[in-house]
Amino acid sequence: xxxxxxxxxxxxxxxxxxxxxxxxxxxxxxxxxxxxxxxxxxxxxxxxxxxxxxxxxxxxxxxxxxxxxxxxxxxxxxxxxxxxxxxxxxxxxxxxxxxxxxxxxxxxxxxxxxxxxxxxxxxxxxxxxxxxxxxxxxxxxxxxxxxxxxxxxx
Numbered sequence: 001x002x003x004x005x006x007x008x009x010x011x012x013x014x015x016x017x018x019x020x021x022x023x024x025x026x027x028x029x030x031x032x033x034x035x036x037x038x039x040x041x042x043x044x045x046x047x048x049x050x051x052x053x054x055x056x057x058x059x060x061x062x063x064x065x066x067x068x069x070x071x072x073x074x075x076x077x078x079x080x081x082x083x084x085x086x087x088x089x090x091x092x093x094x095x096x097x098x099x100x101x102x103x104x105x106x107x108x109x110x111x112x113x114x115x116x117x118x119x120x121x122x123x124x125x126x127x128x129x130x131x132x133x134x135x136x137x138x139x140x141x142x143x144x145x146x147x148x149x150x151x152x153x154x
Contacts, residue, residue: 008106008126008148009105009148009151009152010130010137011146011148011149012147013102013144015144019043024043038073044092045091045092045102048075048090049076050068052133052140053068053077055137055139056088056132058136061080064080074089074091076089081129082128084128087106087108088105089105090103093152093153101145106130130148
């Protein structure tokens with residue numbers, strides 16, 4: 001279980017293959033940015049986000065696979081659990097000098113008007129989504145060092 005309602009961000013180490021520097025931006029069909037760092041985050045995060053999406057689906061959530069997209073330096077997708085829709089971001093993070101660390105966070109997937117009036121005190125209601133994410137990450141053979149934090153480490 002998540003230790004605290006404030007600890008809603010999962011950080012973890014990805015033990016799968018990540019792109020080598022010489023692979024970044026070589027394929028024009030996967031080109032996102034001319035900036036090396038942005039392109040690396042794009043290419044490194046895609047297999048991680050895809051694997052996590054599949055792990056969440058394997059646990060019974062309805063996942064919109066067409067929703068997997070890259071925006072704001074993170075891959076994101078949506079899933080539905082108990083008739084609630086969630087938006088999940090998977091982002092590369094620099095942690096302890098390693099390049100294989102990622103953060104994952106769920107949010108309510110609501111329309112613009114609804115999100116304006118939603119109290120952020122309801123964040124504790126993300127517990128079901130966070131529990132599903134915890135199970136998905138814990139069950140994935142390429143995920144280690146899972147930790148829940150209140151903010152992304154720098």
